Amino acid sequence: MDVKIExxxxxxxxxxxxxxxFKKLTEFVKDxxxxxxxxxxxxxxxxxxxxxxxxxxxxxxLGQDPYxxxxxxxxxxxxxxxxxxxxxxLLNIFKEIKADLGKDMPPNGDLTRWADQGVFLLNxxxxxxxxxxxxxxxxxxxxFTDVVIKTINDSREHxxxxxxxxxxxxxxxxxxxxxxxxxxxPHPSPLSAHRGFLGCGHFSKANEYLLSHGEKPVDx
Numbered sequence: 661m662d663v664k665i666e667x668x669x670x671x672x673x674x675x676x677x678x679x680x681x682f683k684k685l686t687e688f689v690k691d692x693x694x695x696x697x698x699x700x701x702x703x704x705x706x707x708x709x710x711x712x713x714x715x716x717x718x719x720x721x722l723g724q725d726p727y728x729x730x731x732x733x734x735x736x737x738x739x740x741x742x743x744x745x746x747x748x749x750l751l752n753i754f755k756e757i758k759a760d761l762g763k764d765m766p767p768n769g770d771l772t773r774w775a776d777q778g779v780f781l782l783n784x785x786x787x788x789x790x791x792x793x794x795x796x797x798x799x800x801x802x803x804f805t806d807v808v809i810k811t812i813n814d815s816r817e818h819x820x821x822x823x824x825x826x827x828x829x830x831x832x833x834x835x836x837x838x839x840x841x842x843x844x845x846p847h848p849s850p851l852s853a854h855r856g857f858l859g860c861g862h863f864s865k866a867n868e869y870l871l872s873h874g875e876k877p878v879d880x
Contacts, residue, residue, distance in 0.1 A: 685800030707735025718778035739771035
């Protein structure tokens with residue numbers, strides 16, 4: 661089936677896209693978009709892939725679900741469009757960047773500027789019903805994103821994986837620590853950020869690792 665996704669990913673994931681499980685997921689998602697309010701807009705489901713080709717991936721940040729409020733989600737984990745108020749987790753991410761690197765709060769929460777530098781902002785589930793967190797979990801997206809993480813693991817070297825919270829940290833099992841850097845911290849949500857996300861220093865650590873392997877650091 662034809663999946664509208666950037667060419668390098670399309671090639672790398674071609675076998676998976678032929679799978680019966682992916683066909684079932686596609687049918688489910690199409691039906692949901694036809695009958696419910698779903699985020700992000702359909703054309704933005706694969707935004708993270710379209711902004712960051714497989715060979716550009718330097719850092720992977722793994723989220724769980726898209727935001728489920730109107731106008732927030734646009735296919736990049738933790739990101740919101742310009743003009744939308746910062747969700748609490750994103751606010752804590754910017755607070756940590758300020759503490760870690762001394763950078764002031766940005767004018768908006770659109771993280772496309774990171775994606776275009778090789779920060780792959782992947783949600784484990786790529787769609788969600790309006791106002792229903794987790795509503796598209798266990799429908800097949802997790803299997804898809806596991807395949808994506810394995811693809812990055814196998815085909816790339818010296819990628820930084822930022823795994824925040826217990827859900828993201830389960831994905832460490834898919835990543836070879838000899839080839840890549842895994843950094844773990846509590847989730848930036850207000851419920852857990854004070855337990856060690858704030859003060860984790862992940863942004864400077866990621867850049868130090870990239871520099872040590874001849875990669876350009878990220879302008880966070």
